[in-house]
Amino acid sequence: MTLVLQILILAAGFVLLVKGSDFFVIGASGIAKEFGIPELVIGLTIVAMGTSAPEAAVSIAGVLRGSADISVGNILGSNIMNILVILGLSCAILPVAVSKSTIRYEIPFTVFVTVVLLLMGLDGNIGRIDGIILWVFFILYFAYLFYMVKKNPEEYQEEEIKELSVFRTVLLTVAGLVMVVFGSRFAVDSASEIARFFGMSERFIGLTIVALGTSLPELFTSVQAARHGSTDIAIGNIVGSNIFNILFVLGTSSIILSIPFAQAFVFDSFVALGACVLLFVCALPKRAIGRISGILMLLSYAAYFAFIAWQ
Numbered sequence: 262m263t264l265v266l267q268i269l270i271l272a273a274g275f276v277l278l279v280k281g282s283d284f285f286v287i288g289a290s291g292i293a294k295e296f297g298i299p300e301l302v303i304g305l306t307i308v309a310m311g312t313s314a315p316e317a318a319v320s321i322a323g324v325l326r327g328s329a330d331i332s333v334g335n336i337l338g339s340n341i342m343n344i345l346v347i348l349g350l351s352c353a354i355l356p357v358a359v360s361k362s363t364i365r366y367e368i369p370f371t372v373f374v375t376v377v378l379l380l381m382g383l384d385g386n387i388g389r390i391d392g393i394i395l396w397v398f399f400i401l402y403f404a405y406l407f408y409m410v411k412k413n414p415e416e417y418q419e420e421e422i423k424e425l426s427v428f429r430t431v432l433l434t435v436a437g438l439v440m441v442v443f444g445s446r447f448a449v450d451s452a453s454e455i456a457r458f459f460g461m462s463e464r465f466i467g468l469t470i471v472a473l474g475t476s477l478p479e480l481f482t483s484v485q486a487a488r489h490g491s492t493d494i495a496i497g498n499i500v501g502s503n504i505f506n507i508l509f510v511l512g513t514s515s516i517i518l519s520i521p522f523a524q525a526f527v528f529d530s531f532v533a534l535g536a537c538v539l540l541f542v543c544a545l546p547k548r549a550i551g552r553i554s555g556i557l558m559l560l561s562y563a564a565y566f567a568f569i570a571w572q
Contacts, residue, residue: 264455264458267451267454267455267458268451268455270447270450270451271447271448271451271452271455271470271474273444273447274443274444274445274446274447274448274449274451274474275315275444275448275474275475275477276444277440277441277443277444277447278314278315278318278319278440278441278444278445278448278474278475279315279477279478280440281314281436281437281438281439281440281441281444282314282315282437282441282478283437283478284433284434284436284437284440285314285433285434285437285438285441286314286437287430287433287437288429288430288431288432288433288434288435288436288437289430289434289437291429291430291433291434292427292430292431292434295427295430313502313505313506313509313510314441314478315441315444315445315474315475315476315477315478316335316336316339316475316476316506316510317509317510317513317514318441318442318444318445319331319332319335319445319448319449319471319475320332320333320335320336320510320511320514321445321510321513321514321517322442322445322446322448322449323335323449323467323514324514324515324517324518324520325517325518326446326449326450328449328452328453328463329520329521329522329523330462330463330464330467330521330523331449331452331453331463331464331466331467331471332467332514332520333382333387333464333467333511333520333522333523333526334463334464334465334466334467334468334471334472334526334529335467335468335471335472335475336506336507336510336511337468337472337526337529337530337532337533338467338468338469338471338472338473338529339472339475339476339479339502339503339506340375340503340506340507340533340536341468341472341529341532341533341536341562341565342472342473342476342562343476343479343499343502343503344499344503344536344537344539344540344558345536345539345558345559345561345562345565346480346558346559346562347476347479347480347499348496348499348540348550348555348558349554349555349556349557349558349559349561349562350480350555350559351555352550352551352552352554352555352558353552353555353556353559354555356549356550356551356552357496357549357550357555358496358548358549359496359544359548359549359550360496360497360548361548362409363496363497363500363544364541364544364545364548366405367497367500367501367504368500368537368540368541368544369541370402370405370504371500371503371504371537371540372534372537372538372541374395374398374504374507374508375503375507375530375533375534375537376534377394377395377398377507378507378511378530378533379527379530379531379534381394381522382522382526382527382530383527384522385521385522385523385524386519386520386521386522387511387515387519387520387522388515388519388520389515389516389519391515392511392512392513392514392515392516392517393512393516394512395507395508395511395512395515396508396509396512396513396516398508399508399509399512402504402508448471448474448475449471452466452467452470452471453466455470464523464525464526464529465569465570465572468529468569469566469569479498479499479502496544496550500540503537525572529569532565536558536561539557539558539561540558543557543558
């Protein structure tokens, strides 16, 4: 199959992933509302997981289809890109304010779960026991979110869920799931073919191209939020997504099937950890991340990309 066709399939896979996750969130939220589930609960579960749906689909598909390097690379690459590129770009547009709770609890927790991932991967495998441990932390994180929302409801305003007919909600949910499943399959298969064509590793493809494609929801949300002055949404979206990627996406993937963790990913894990620490250091002094910090993040990613490209 020609390279051009593989690139088109990869692009189609990303479109299906992004739009499919949107449809699924709208449909599933509508169904949940029909059953009387409070919008607060829907926002913290279905909607919050929506931006991580592409990473989840690609990572699970990668594990099932024997492309573990794409699966792990996708998660680590997305987390690195979320902070250094997406948040860096948002801060370069407009300084991003950071809430006290984000600095005190959420960013340190992101550092913690990244360290946990690094330690789990040192033996070359993330198994089912590791996945269960990640899910325990995921449940604890959710408990924290519910507590914070109940304590400060004005800081966690959720968008009002649109009223749709039952037929449309079911249709959107099913269509979204189908699109995500096929999109993940297209993305993993075409990314593997492109890597083989250019003689690149699946790790590199997962860390860069696939990570960028699955991070598009975070990119659109954060840049738009920054442009409209909703800077708290920009940082909350990034930090929350990184936690979800490790605890929910990798946790779920490793429970389904043990994931080989190549030695090269140890370096990428340290880079992901460094990005989290950089975020904390930039945010701590003034509870805000300015344009200079944003440019520093972008330059850091450029250096990281140059390094892995020339390995």
